Amino acid sequence: MDSVDLQVLATAQRWAAEGRRFAWVTVARTWGSAPRPPGAWLVLREDGLVEGSVSGGCIEDDLIERMREGRLAGERPFALVYGVTKEEAERIGLPCGGRLEVIVEPQPDLAVLYELAARLGLHQLVAKRVDLASGRTTLSQARRGEAMRWDGQQLLTVHGPQWRLLIIGAGQISRYLAQMALALDYDITVCDPREEYIQGWDLPGTRLVTSMPDDTLLAMVPDARCAVVALTHDPKLDDMVLLEALRSPVFYVGAVGSRANNDARRERLMTHFDFTAAELSRLHGPIGLPIGSHTPPEIAVAILAEMVAVRNGVQLDAQLPRWSAAPANSQASACALP
Structure with a gap:
């Protein structure tokens, strides 16, 4: 059986091979009763098809709408914050007091995607770094026990058999x-x-x-x-x-x-x-x-x-x-x- 991360990666690879456009979305930070933890991720195809989850369904519909309307476009990664106001939380369906911030990679680097899949296939522990300032995504070997970090500019997530x-x-x-x-x-x-x-x-x-x-x-x-x-x-x-x-x-x-x-x-x-x-x-x-x-x-x-x-x-x-x-x-x- 594959882990959730590997299922998401496998789907992304299949979409890439088919020439489909997709975005990569990762939970960077949560406040209150957020449905999914930091580090959760999904891939979202241009027609709205989703693999993975970042909120258990709360914000996925909004992400799908943004994708279909072309609002998840561009080349550089960016941040989205959900649940800032009570009205928005109620509209989206977040639990009371819940807020979350996600990082969207509208055009994931396919070379990085394939390298990540290969490393995880070898049971390696991998750190994925997304830099909003430069727009670059890089991989490196993670240290055992290394934790996810988000400082507002760089998102570091750790993948593999921790x-x-x-x-x-x-x-x-x-x-x-x-x-x-x-x-x-x-x-x-x-x-x-x-x-x-x-x-x-x-x-x-x-x-x-x-x-x-x-x-x-x-x-x-x-x-x-x-x-x-x-x-x-x-x-x-x-x-x-x-x-x-x-x-x-x-x-x-x-x-x-x-x-x-x-x-x-x-x-x-x-x-x-x-x-x-x-x-x-x-x-x-x-x-x-x-x-x-x-x-x-x-x-x-x-x-x-x-x-x-x-x-x-x-x-x-x-x-x-x-x-x-x-x-x-x-x-x-x-x-x-x-």
């Missing part, structure tokens, strides 16, 4: 989890030193390694944009990566297994490896949100949903009874797998 996911085990759940995580633009490494599991792994867009899990994580130099999910059911492999992950800055650490298995795992880590209660509290195990998961794809949904919640700063314990969606002896949840 988030990383290390999956331990190349089984069925891992395959579904990796497929779904690709849609969220994760850079995915699957680690499994077991020969019998790696033979059938052929998922495009992922990296398969056969080194030991702890060595694999250390080689990745984990940071706060990295998640670790252990899915082998084998303590000799899962625990190895947990020893490193729980003391690293990764934002999410999860391990498959029942309540009993995870309680035993925590006891092992505390007794034999001197983990503190605070360190062990970072372990999501049983793993995944309690949504009554049965099948591998359902379990993958539960895991990824929990990762999204943690990544977005949602306090799960405050939102729902974390593991009470099924009776204690039920096998109906991803978190209750043996």
Whole structure:
């Protein structure tokens, strides 16, 4: 599956190949209850066809009207601000108090577009800079953790796999989890030193390694944009990566297994490896949100949903009874797998 960015790029490339004129629109800044975050983008063809979104539909109609009337023309990029007045916000349909500023590239540089697509195809992290003063758009290698910037003259957006996911085990759940995580633009490494599991792994867009899990994580130099999910059911492999992950800055650490298995795992880590209660509290195990998961794809949904919640700063314990969606002896949840 392609990420939203790659879908937009693919559409832009197709339109370019067909000789169609189109504009590139990026959210530069938001105030209040803006529907889409800074960095969201779309491409808009001269006949009004749209791929992507900058407002969830609020300002797209206005952009389409401007394009059809020739008001998104010219060669140089420029800024548009929506929701400046209450009347305008109501006319466009922005939420109460919402405002957003977008940068329009009426004639995107096709060479830059193709280079960006090629770099993203190689899973590179790319910075795209639009300079309103010079009218130039340039690309460069982005630094991991580099953030989007807009100073009123230059817009810097970062594209590519800014988030990383290390999956331990190349089984069925891992395959579904990796497929779904690709849609969220994760850079995915699957680690499994077991020969019998790696033979059938052929998922495009992922990296398969056969080194030991702890060595694999250390080689990745984990940071706060990295998640670790252990899915082998084998303590000799899962625990190895947990020893490193729980003391690293990764934002999410999860391990498959029942309540009993995870309680035993925590006891092992505390007794034999001197983990503190605070360190062990970072372990999501049983793993995944309690949504009554049965099948591998359902379990993958539960895991990824929990990762999204943690990544977005949602306090799960405050939102729902974390593991009470099924009776204690039920096998109906991803978190209750043996």
